Amino acid sequence: MTTDRGIPDALVSALRDARHVCVLTGAGVSAESGVPTFREAQDGLWSRYDPQDLATPEAFLADPALVWRWYRWRRELVADAQPNPGHHAIARSGELVPRLSLVTQNVDNLHQRAGSKDVVEFHGNLFDDRCYADGSRHVGDDSLDVPTCPDCGGHLRPGVVWFGEAIPEEALNESCAAAVDCDVFLSVGTSSVVYPAAGLANLAKDNGALVVEINPSPTMSASYFDIAIAEKSGVILPELVESLSL
Numbered sequence: 001m002t003t004d005r006g007i008p009d010a011l012v013s014a015l016r017d018a019r020h021v022c023v024l025t026g027a028g029v030s031a032e033s034g035v036p037t038f039r040e041a042q043d044g045l046w047s048r049y050d051p052q053d054l055a056t057p058e059a060f061l062a063d064p065a066l067v068w069r070w071y072r073w074r075r076e077l078v079a080d081a082q083p084n085p086g087h088h089a090i091a092r093s094g095e096l097v098p099r100l101s102l103v104t105q106n107v108d109n110l111h112q113r114a115g116s117k118d119v120v121e122f123h124g125n126l127f128d129d130r131c132y133a134d135g136s137r138h139v140g141d142d143s144l145d146v147p148t149c150p151d152c153g154g155h156l157r158p159g160v161v162w163f164g165e166a167i168p169e170e171a172l173n174e175s176c177a178a179a180v181d182c183d184v185f186l187s188v189g190t191s192s193v194v195y196p197a198a199g200l201a202n203l204a205k206d207n208g209a210l211v212v213e214i215n216p217s218p219t220m221s222a223s224y225f226d227i228a229i230a231e232k233s234g235v236i237l238p239e240l241v242e243s244l245s246l
């Protein structure tokens, strides 16, 4: 059975009964804001650029100025974008359930700009500058091709997680704890192929949560989820929040 908005009744009632809801988001949540995803065939970033040239420590060491140009382009792109109804619905849902944990793989700040608090940034933040040597945070000089660390004089780097790098320990611990504890786990706008983020749904399910995917193109993992809703997040999430508010 579904509501007249096409949302399974089982999901609405699980959310109404939930003590703790964990939401994991990916690039698809920002797609309706005009931010490109990574793996979609036509306009995904990884269909146009090779991550090995731009998103690894080796790429940065080989050509830091090229890597900085790419990340500055992405900063401008997302700075001009606005949070969409999906981001706003997630922020609003924090007021409708006793506890909400929001874990995002996105580095674009759009959840924060929509009003979500305590966002767990699993892959870092595009707007952070960090010392390449020790990871300390600084404000870089954007007039330089490669900004330098005021403490050690070495390179600053974008504060995102690159391929081959570990997830920030605090973000990993908080996310795993939320996945283990939650009653409902929503996986929204992610292809669920990048680990360890993709493993959070398994952790939630193994610990008894109802696991739900929201993605207009159901992923390879869709059959693993208890419920898969093939719809855009900017459409379904506001409707879900509306159903919860009734």
Ligand code: OAD
Pocket (backbone or CB within 6 Å): 025, 026, 027, 028, 029, 031, 032, 037, 038, 039, 040, 044, 055, 105, 106, 123, 161, 162, 163, 188, 189, 190, 191, 192, 193, 194, 214, 215, 216, 217, 219, 231, 232, 233, 234
């Ligand atoms: P992907 O590009 O792999 O997947 C985006 C997903 O969003 C796809 O499955 C789309 O079908 C879906 N999608 C598109 N439009 C949507 C919409 N309006 N509503 C809901 N879903 C929509 O992006 P991620 O799964 O986020 O990592 O990628 C994970 C990580 O891989 C990223 O954080 C990034 C990338 O390499 C790093 O840079 C470390």
